[in-house]
Amino acid sequence: MVECHDELFLLDAGTGLSNIRNYRSIISKYDTIHLILSHYHLDHTIGIIYLDPFVRDKKIKIYGPGRMAYPETTSYYMHALLRREFFSRCIDDFSDDVQIIDFPAESFRAGNTKITVKEQQHSSPSFRIVLDDKLIYATDTTFDPGVWNELSGTLLLHECWDCHQTISDRHTSLWQLKYQLPLNKFDKVLLLHQNPAWDVSDYEFIEKSIAGTNLILAKDGMQLSV
Template identity: 30%
Template sequence: MKAVLLGSGGWIPTATRETCCLYLRKGSDVLFLDAGTGLRHAVEQQDLLAGAGSVHILLSHFHLDHVVGLGYLPALQLPEKVLLWGPGQSLYGDSTRAILARLLDPPFFTAGVDALATDVAELAEGTNECGAFAVLARRQSRHSEPTFAFRVDDQVVYCSDTAADDENAVFAKGCSILFHEAWTAEGTRNADIHTSARQAGRIARRAEVDRLVLVHVNPLPTEGSLEAAARAEFECAIVGNDLLAIEVG
C-alpha cells in the first residue's frame, strides 16, 4: 500500500501546507482520508489516479478544512466509480448527502453534490468495506463536534481533530504508521479539543506503532518545536510535510 500525505496542515492553508488529505492506494483502488485543500495536489499530480478503478473519499467530519477540496473533484481524471463516505448519520443524526448539500449545492457550487460522486454513503462506527480497503471507524468525542478516527487494513491509523484520547492508543495498537494531529508542541491552548505533539508522541509510544507522522499542523508553531516535543515521548516521530510518500507493509 502506498501512502501520500497531500495535506499536512489544519485550519488555514499556508505557502507550504495544504489542509488535511491523505492518499492511500492498493492496486487499482484509491482511498482519500479527508478532502481538505490538499486534494489540489491530486489535480497537479494526475499519476496518482492513473489506472484507478475506484476512488473512495472518507470524511472524518465536516469542518471546512477537511471538506473544501470536494469542490476540486471535477478537475480530477476520476474513474467511473467514485464513492463519497461521511459520518452524517453516525455522528450527527443527519445524512451525509444532506449535510454536504448545504455547502456543495447551488448557489455555492453549481454542479451540486450529486455530480461529484457515483454515490454518497454513510460511514458506520466499526467496520466499513471501501473497495479493497477494510476501514475501522472510531468515534472521537473530544472535539467541538464528534469526529471519526480511521484504521485502514490494520496498517495505517489517522486521528485528527481530537483532544488527547487514551482510547486512540488502543485503537492504533501495533499499526505501521500513525498519522496524528499535533496542534501545539506542549502547551494547553485548545487542549479540550486538540492534541499536542508531546501527547501524540505518548499515544504513539503506548500504541507501539512503528512510525508517527504529525499532521493537522497549526500554521503558528515552529516545526522544530513540534518534532522535539513528540520525540521526547516517541523517537520515530516526524512532522508530516505535503507530498510525503511512504510505502506501507
C-alpha cells in the same frame, strides 16, 4: 491519498486536495475514488471542489459519519456544502456515478479494504479511520491515552495542533504525542493537521523535540510505503 489493494482512497478533503493535480498518473489507474470523511468541518471538506476536473470519468464513493453521529446524512451535508450559491457544480455533477454513504457500521469494506471507524471527542463528532488494521488516521481529536494502549498499527497519522504542553478537549498537543503515546507500537507517527498559526520558531522547536523519535512532521508531497 492512499493506494491499498488496487484501490484509491482519499482521507478527508481539505485544501491540500489542490495538490491532486500532481498525481494525475496515480488517479488514471483507478476507476473508483473512495473519499472517507472524518467529519464535516470545512478544513476537511472544502477541498472537494478540487476533485471536480479529475474525476469526471470515475465512480466516486464518499463515506462519512452521517446518522451514526449527526442529525442528518452525509449526502445532506455534501449537498448543503456545494449548493449552487457556493459552487457551480453540485456534488452529483462531479461524475455520472456519485454515491454518498453514511458509515454503515464501525467496520465495513470498501472494495477489498477493511475500514474501521470509531467516534472521537472533538467540537463536533469526528471519526478515527483505520485501513486494513495497518494505517490509522486520527485527526481532530482530543488525546485519549486509553485508546492507544489497545490500538497499534504500522503507520499512525495523528493530528498535532498545539506544539506545547496543552491539554484540550478538542485537539492533541505534541507533548501528549511525545510523552503519552506508546510510540513503540507504531513504525512511524506522522504529525498532520498542523496549526496554521505556527511560525518558523514553532517548527524549529518541533523538529528539535522530535529528533531521534519515530515522530515525523508531515509535508506536502511526502510518500510512504506501509
